[in-house]
Amino acid sequence: MSAHAPDSRQSDSSQSDPLQRERTHLSSSRAALRTMRHEVEALDLKNVTANWVNARVLGAQMEARIKELADLTHTPLFFGRLDYLPTPERTAEDGSRFYIGRRHVHDAVGDPMVVDWRAPVSQPFYRATRIDPQEVELRRRFGYTGGELTAYEDERLTDPVEEARTSRLLQAEIERPRVGPMRDIVATIQPEQDEIVRSGLSGTVCVQGGPGTGKTAVGLHRVAYLLYAHRERLARTGTLVIGPNRSFLHYIEQVLPALGELEVRQATVDDLVARVEVRGEDPADAAVIKGDARMAEVLRRAVRSHVTIPAEPVMVVRGSRRWRIPAYELEEIVRELLGRDMRYGAAREALPQRIAHAVLVRMEESGEVCDDRVQDAVARNPAVKAAVKSVWPPVDPAKLVLRLLSDAEFLAAHAEGVLDEAEQRTVLWPKPVRSVRAAKWSSADAVLIDEAADLVERTHSLGHVVLDEAQDLSPMQYRAVGRRCTTGSATVLGDLAQGTTPWATGSWEEALSHLGKPDAVVEELTAGFRVPREVIAYASRLLPHMSPGLAEVRSVRESPGSLEIRQIPGGPDELTSAVIAACEESLLHEGSIGLIAADTRIPALSEALSAAGLPWLDPGTETTADSRLTLVPASLAKGLEYDYVVLDDPSTVVAGEPDERTGLRRLYVALTRAVSGLTVVHQGELPGQLG
Known part of the structure; x- marks a missing residue:
């Protein structure tokens, strides 16, 4: 493997300075991209479509295409090059060299100048090795500084196999300072990551990955790949990225647009089930039971309890004749619908048609000629409508859950054999609530309402969903997703070691079963690229105490001096002062800084930062202009990353959780957010598990 800086001078097939040749190709590619954009902008859409609706749709498509062709000057147009071995079918003259980038760019005659990283011809850039070169002779990586191409690095895959060495440009890209939102990893995807990214659309994939293994980036790049490979299908069915909180979604929201994908929706689980306003919060024990999958059976029973077996016949009057459907026949119809286990609303819509069909049988037996119009008219008959309303009344999901949580007798009737009496008392509200608006709904309540709504009417299904930080979901939340x-x-995507909710996932097999994807x-992923080896080894001391048997992440990055532990004598004021000093020292370095602390410590630290004249940001609001320092409550640290992290008093982080195991997992998350350096500032003893 050979690396070349700007002053390199080597022979090339077309000129003596290969770096200048690559710069020329970059300039030509940017010019071609501008031409592609101008061609779209110049299209005249007048009189192209038959009506204004089609014209508006086509206009929106053109606007989206123009956005896709934007030239982001701070984002390299290409990051790699593949030179394929010549074959009888492929010679140097007709194209054996491909530049790999974030989007496709072609010249005036349609020949590719940059190939999309998702195209099949690009795959060897991520997977080819000297053992398996995949017909590639040379792989070239490019280095950029401020958007300018400044270096390249060659790997000749036809050379003899030797001990693998990490690419210096690859290492530099991984360690490049992180200021602002999360960025894509398209230039640094590793072979094991690429296999997941390019796996097919039909199957569900679950990725267990420790800190720094790139599981979030893998999930986002998988969406981008699937949209490339199955664009028409996913354009019809839709895609969705689900994150743990709004701060996390803000942090990752620029990754897909940077890859040219502008239409992927992002949401939290709370967003998905937002049928009522959430104003309350459950105690942990109540939230655990409400999140238990057994609640699905309680809700199913409660919904079906609204059906009443008919006791009276239905008399349908049409003109001068009357048609009578006896109660026993109505009962057969109702029981048949119940036996099919249809959704409540679908069965309710089918019931009048079934009654009307029974009437039509009698009409035809009497010699009348009937068709579908007659059946529809009978189904709308007042007597039929009244019977349906009495037998199969409409159900409001929110009112149903309201009654379950307010009415002890109603809950007991439908939770018998599912929840014991103590569990029923735990989920019941202290006082009955009479209206949906007056209720102080919790997040767990909203999930129950969503479940009830699906029992009434089928929830719309999307083509693909990415679920990140999945280890923190309850079984009922998995069902909602x-x-x-x-x-x-x-x-x-998730890491069992980072589960910090009382209902955190115990195993992926159980979680996938609740998700409805047991065959996933x-x-x-066990190779870490983000967290330095010294830091991940320190944090991994906690694993045997919180997640026994889980594989430790093996970091490929050795960074001496990346971990520092400071014990501060004195009281809380001295600790705060030492933390602020550590932040000031970190700001001397290039890149982002995250000050992570127990939630209870945030007010004191924010006041101290302001007093010291250090501007700071909230998680998810990071920009390159306002500040490089983010004050992060430990409860929001999951999924975020910073070049340098200052961790305030680990014992306080552990003590802030309801139990020690959850506290250790919260600490594990906080310890593993750093890319370049971690400074731990504490008073008293550190948690014994770190010893």
Whole structure:
């Protein structure tokens, strides 16, 4: 492997300075991209479509295409090059060299100047090795500084196999300072990551990955790949990225647009189930029971309890004749619909048609000629409508859950054999609530309402869903997500060691079962690229105490001096002062700084930062202009990353959780957010598990 700086001078097939040749190709590619954009902008859409609706749709498509062709000057147009070995079918003259980038760019005659990283011809850039070169002779990586191409690095895959060495440009790209939102990893995707990214649309994939293994980036790049490979299908069915909180979504929201994908929706689970306003919060024990999958059976029973077996016949009057459907026949119809286990609303819509059909049988037996119009008219008959309303009344999901949580007798009737008496008392509200608006709904309540709504009417299914930080979801939340991809597939991302909710996932097999994807393939990423080896080794001391048996992440980055532990004598004021000093020292370095602390410590630290004249940001609001320092409550640290992290008093982080195991997992998350350096500032003893 050879690296070349700007002053390199080597022979090339077309000129003596290969770096200048690559710069020329970059300039030509940017000019070609501008031409592609201008061609779209110059299109005249007048009189192209038959009506204004089609014209508006076509206009929107053109606007989206223009956005896709934007030249982002701070983002390299290409980051690699592949030189394929010549074959009888492929010679140097007709194209054996491909530049790999974030989007496709072609010249005036349609020949590719940059190939999309998702194209099949680009795959060897990520997977080819000297053992398996995949017909590639040379792989070239490019280095950029401020958007300018400044270096390249060659790897000749036809050379003899030797001990693998990490690419210096690859290492530099991974370690490049992180200021602002999360960026894509398209230039640094590793072979094991690429296999997950390019896996097919039809199957669900679950990725277990420790800190720094790139599981979030893999999930986002998988969406981008699937949209490339199955664009028409996913354009019809839709895609969705689900994150743990709004701060996390703000942090990752620029990754897909940077890859040219502008239409992917992002949401939290709370967003998905937002049928009522959430104003309350459950105690942990109540939230655990409400999140238990057994609540689905309680809700199913409660919904079906609204059906009443008919006791009276139905008399339908049409003109001068009357048609009578006896109660026993109505009962047969109702029981048949119940036996089919249809959704409540679908069965309610079918009932009048079934009654009307019974009437039509009698009409035809009497010699009348009937068709579908007659059946529809009978189904709308007042007597039939009244019977349906009495037998199969409409159900409001929110009112149903309201009654379950307010009415002890109603809950007991439908939770018998499912929840014991103590569990029923735990989920019941202290005082009955009479209206949906007056209720102080919790997040867990909203999930129950969503479940009830699906029992009444089927939830719309998307083509693909990415679920990140999945280890923190309850079984009922998994069901809520699963309803959004019943006819599609999912990418599930998480780390069992980072589960910090009382209902955190115990195993992926159990979680995938609740999601409705029991046949999903579980992949494990164990190679870490973000967290330095010294830091991840320190944090991994906690694993045997919180997640026994889980594989430790093996970091490929050795960074001496990346971990520093400072014990501060004195009281809380001295600790705060030492933390602020550590932040000031970190600001001397280039890149982002995250000050992570227990939630209870945030007010004191924010006041101290302001007093010291250090501007700071909230998680998810990071920009390159206002500040490089973010004050992060430990409860929001998951999924975020910073070049340098200052961790305030680990013992306080652990003590801020309801139990020690959850506290250790919260600490594990906080310890593993750093890319370049971690400074731990504490008073007293550190948690014994770190010893």
